[in-house]
Amino acid sequence: MRKLSTRRRHPMALLALLALALLLTGAAYAAVAPEPATAEASPASEIDAGRQLFVVGCASCHGLNAEGITTAGTDGKAGNYGPSLIGVGAAAVGFQMETGRMPMAQTAPQAPRKANEYTQEEIDQIAAYVASLAPGPARPSDDDLNWQDVDPEGISKGGEFFRTNCTACHNSVGAGGALPSGRYAPTLKNVDAIHIYEAMLTGPQQMPVFSDEVLTPEDKRNIIAYVKTVQQQGNAGGIGGGGLGPVVDGVFAWILGIGGLSLFAVWIGMHGTRSKKR
Template sequence: MRKLSTRRRHPLAGLVVLLMGLVVVGGAYTAFAPKPAIAETASSQDVEAGRQLFLIGCASCHGKNAGGIETKRGGNYGPTLVGVGAAAVDFQVGTGRMPMARSAPQAPRKAPEYDAEETKQLAAYIASLAPGPVIPGKEYTDISGKTAEQISEGGEFFRTNCTACHNSVGAGGAMPGGKYAPTLKGVSTKHIAEAMITGPQQMPVFSDEVITPEDKSNVIAYVKAIQSQPNYGGVGGGGLGPVVDGMFTWIIGMGGLVLAAIWIGAHGARVKKK
């Protein structure tokens, strides 16, 4: 005991304890920390073909090495693409948002300029530059066989995190500065998953630590379910909410009553003076 007590008072004892603590903490972090997204494995042919497509169609804004190009005023023609991953490229190019037709606060969805193979090659090239989110697999996009309970859970997540911008049925909505939350109607399950993973434009990133792949899949299933439902009450008004419903009520309903009253007053029976 006296020998152990003497070693405990050794000047290097504190340093040894500190080093042991760092080793334990580092080992625990390595074991339990979430794994970072890594680039997808792609052939060298796809990477090279993607690089050639990038130099022709993208480098004028994003730079020859995808590092972005700054303007004289400190802005940029196009942001850096290093580290955005294959998922971001597949979303932006696959939905036609890139390349942009003209500079604007937000890139609208349009017909893609590149086919599926060229989009894959562009994604492979950007993914080769640095690790980033990969294109989501079936654990995100396969919504077949979802139960009513899972769809209901997806609806809860959607109403909590998405309705403020996208509307309760995913119809989209306006935002400040000329931006907007786009409609989710007609968007593929893969592109919805990629948007949640990468957070394009003003949309926040919902990582798998925030919303798990299963919950993302449930959200997508909910969006697709409400889009396929019929309008039992008649005209749905595009699902844009009570403002549109009120517009229909006043313009069509009240407007129709006013026109009917005018017609009756003009063509009704009149009392003739004797």
């Protein structure tokens, strides 16, 4: 014990203790840290074909090397004509191009969904090129999209996640809604599962990004299962009003209900029995 106590008073003891603490901290971080992202590896021929398509159809907005194009804004501040695509991954390309949002027909606050202008092979080639530029979100696998096998408990969890994170913009049943500055949250009706997944993964337009660290692939699959299950349900009460919520239901009640009664009262007043004084 005397020998150990003497060693503790040695001038190098503090440095040795600090080095040991740093070593243990580094080892603990290495054990729990997520794996670094890597760019997707695709055949060189597919990447080259994707670059050729990109130069023709995308470079005018996003730059020859997908670095983006910056322009002067109307208020004197720098604005984005086309954002950089470095690091957005194949998932962003798949979502934007398969839904027809890209290329945009005209500059607008938001890119609307429209008919697709590229074949699936061409989209895959452009996605391979963009994915080769830098690490980014990959397209989901078939297991990630297998929402049909989600059990009722998973659907319930998906509903909780959806109501907490999505209903403020997309409505409680995914019917969509208006947002400021001419933007809107699109309806999720008849949207493919892969595009719902990729939207959560990449955060297109004003939508926040829900990475796998925020919502796991299982959570995303549960959310998709909830949205699809709700959309397949009928309206047991009759007219559903589009599922847009109590405000719209109230508008229907006032316009059709109170308005109809008011018109009926006016009609009665105009066609009722009239009496004349002699």
